[in-house]
Amino acid sequence: MLIVMRDHATSDEIDHVVERLREAGAEAHLSRGEVKSIIGVIGDRETIYGLELEGLPGVEEVVRVLKPYKLVSRDFQEADTVVRAGSAVVGGGAVAAIAGPCSVESEDQIVSTAHAIADAGGTMLRGGAYKPRTSPYAFQGLGEDGLEMLRKAGDESGLPVVTEVLDVRDTDTVAAYADVLQVGARNMQNFMMLDELGSADKPILLKRGLSATIEEVLAAAEYVLKGGNRDVILCERGIRTFESYTRNTLDLAAVAALKTLTHLPVIVDPSHATGRRELIAPMSRAALVAGADGVMVEVHPDPEHARCDGPQSILPSAFQQLMDDMTPLLELDRRHWGREPV
Numbered sequence: 001m002l003i004v005m006r007d008h009a010t011s012d013e014i015d016h017v018v019e020r021l022r023e024a025g026a027e028a029h030l031s032r033g034e035v036k037s038i039i040g041v042i043g044d045r046e047t048i049y050g051l052e053l054e055g056l057p058g059v060e061e062v063v064r065v066l067k068p069y070k071l072v073s074r075d076f077q078e079a080d081t082v083v084r085a086g087s088a089v090v091g092g093g094a095v096a097a098i099a100g101p102c103s104v105e106s107e108d109q110i111v112s113t114a115h116a117i118a119d120a121g122g123t124m125l126r127g128g129a130y131k132p133r134t135s136p137y138a139f140q141g142l143g144e145d146g147l148e149m150l151r152k153a154g155d156e157s158g159l160p161v162v163t164e165v166l167d168v169r170d171t172d173t174v175a176a177y178a179d180v181l182q183v184g185a186r187n188m189q190n191f192m193m194l195d196e197l198g199s200a201d202k203p204i205l206l207k208r209g210l211s212a213t214i215e216e217v218l219a220a221a222e223y224v225l226k227g228g229n230r231d232v233i234l235c236e237r238g239i240r241t242f243e244s245y246t247r248n249t250l251d252l253a254a255v256a257a258l259k260t261l262t263h264l265p266v267i268v269d270p271s272h273a274t275g276r277r278e279l280i281a282p283m284s285r286a287a288l289v290a291g292a293d294g295v296m297v298e299v300h301p302d303p304e305h306a307r308c309d310g311p312q313s314i315l316p317s318a319f320q321q322l323m324d325d326m327t328p329l330l331e332l333d334r335r336h337w338g339r340e341p342v
């Protein structure tokens with residue numbers, strides 16, 4: 001950490017900052033200039049941050065040099081993390097094709113969709129039972145009944161299932177049915193939930209928050225790893241920008257950047273990122289070319305009558321076509337669909 005003092009800060013002000021640092025057990029290296037003085041600090045990061053030195057007289061700026069994450073970093077672990085859930089593998093050259101409706105609506109809907117996704121070569125089934133809706137009057141999901149239907153669809157089709165934990169109190173219930181636990185964009189910084197999922201024995205699919213920076217995504221994942229759960233898949237799902245033609249703005253640069261910064265697998269959700277059916281295929285292909293370890297796509301047998309996110313859902317036949325179009329892209333990179341016998 002660096003402490004930049006105001007122009008012409010007095011010796012008393014500088015000495016006071018140095019004294020506070022030494023009291024806290026940190027080393028302070030003063031570089032005194034004509035106009036500006038800078039103090040380099042070495043010591044326990046959390047203790048030093050806890051001093052809140054920004055508030056001391058004469059301090060202009062505190063520059064944090066250390067990153068707020070460690071375990072998720074490529075510096076800590078160079079090799080890709082490979083996450084396994086049932087027959088699905090994600091990371092290290094294994095690519096995920098996760099598909100399914102926004103929400104589980106009926107047994108018929110989820111079971112028929114699951115079979116279509118398995119036939120198309122999908123590697124995992126998605127479907128929400130607890131839905132985070134902007135309006136409290138919108139369909140909130142079928143709850144535990146939905147989880148039961150999703151489990152049945154997964155078992156019948158042979159696909160592992162991923163579904164969202166909307167409330168930390170539902171963690172055990174959701175974990176009893178799901179193979180992968182999803183943390184939605186709105187919960188990315190629900191630190192109590194991240195803490196709790198750190199001790200879950202299921203992989204976590206962590207979606208990027210609506211306005212979260214890359215560093216914040218990594219710090220959120222760090223909570224889960226710190227709790228002991230190393231199986232985290234990150235998901236870029238679009239961020240809020242001034243653009244309103246698309247539902248969000250798909251940040252593919254973040255995918256390429258994350259791949260350099262972390263060993264965790266990174267997938268892309270083009271459905272929530274664009275909100276538009278016609279953009280799903282091109283953005284899925286672009287995601288793989290950018291280095292994503294998979295895609296998660298909303299697929300519905302009757303999008304027009306979907307209870308949630310119909311306009312961004314594609315038909316099973318379009319998903320089949322998409323799989324056929326993505327396969328050669330993987331082969332170019334010597335990668336493969338992440339599917340193995342259990």
Ligand code: PEP
Binds near residue numbers: 132164183186237
């Ligand atoms: C979802 O994947 O069902 C979902 C609600 O996405 P997000 O949390 O990214 O909005």
Ligand code: MN
Binds near residue numbers: 103
């Ligand atoms: Mn949705």
